[in-house]
Amino acid sequence: TQLLEQSPQFLSIQEGENLTVYCNSSSVFSSLQWYRQEPGEGPVLLVTVVTGGEVKKLKRLTFQFGDARKDSSLHITAAQPGDTGLYLCAGVANNDMRFGAGTRLTVKP
Amino acid sequence: SAVISQKPSRDICQRGTSLTIQCQVDSQVTMMFWYRQQPGQSLTLIATANQGSEATYESGFVIDKFPISRPNLTFSTLTVSNMSPEDSSIYLCSAGDGQGAVKLFFGSGTQLSVL
Structure with missing residues (x-):
């Protein structure tokens, strides 16, 4: 069972600041996904990355998959209060998906 | 994408009783899963709900405690049996194509x- 480590576990920043969340593993994944979850709701898929070195942008969010497909990062530019939530990475290997522990982000106005 | 309806959204139960959670998907899906999530924490996979056969359980979860049904490609149920306070959690249904x-x-x- 592959282990996904996310850092930081908690992050509290002011509106307008930039931040990066990391997802690391010793295992190689066929794909990696990022989800955001708000209180009282299920996780919502933000992006899927498949190719080593791949970079995807979703408005102010930039996702990168490591060259070796073992790690990923999520960068948010000019964070807004609406970005507040639990960010989860999930790695897929051999049709088995595992979630990281999550990063709880709070963006203060 | 798929829209998933899960019910009940919340419940308060007495120790020793059982609760069945229903999950309805608006389209046929190959895979359905049940997760447990402690407040503010990540997701732990309970089992994969297989259509027409017994569910596949993860380590630490057993069929007697968490019986699962999946009669077709759009519906599944999870029962939490003989509940104890340690079962207090968020239970999430998910689907994948x-x-x-x-x-x-x-x-x-x-x-x-x-x-």
Whole structure:
């Protein structure tokens, strides 16, 4: 069972600041996904990355998959209060998906 | 994408009783999963609900405690049996189409409190 480590576990920043969340593993994944979850709701898929070195942008969010497909990062530019939530990475290997522990982000106005 | 309806959204139950959670998907999906999530924490996979056969359980979860049904490609249930306060958690249903890179869609969860 592959282990996904996310850092930081908690992050509290002011509106307008930039931040990066990391997802690391010793295992190689066929794909990696990022989800955001708000209180009282299920996780919502933000992006899927498949190719080593791949970079995807979703408005102010930039996702990168490591060259070796073992790690990923999520960068948010000019964070807004609406970005507040639990960010989860999930790695897929051999049709088995595992979630990281999550990063709880709070963006203060 | 798939829209998943899960019910009940929350319940408060007495120790020793059982609760069945229902999950309805608006389209046929290959894979359905049940997760447990402690408040503010990540997701732990309970089992994969297989259509027409017995569910596949993860380590630490057993069929007697968490019986699962999946009678067709759009519906599944999870029962939490003989509940104890340690079962208090959020239970999430998810579905994936298995086409290419796996993508999961989640229900809004069932907040279970056991007294």
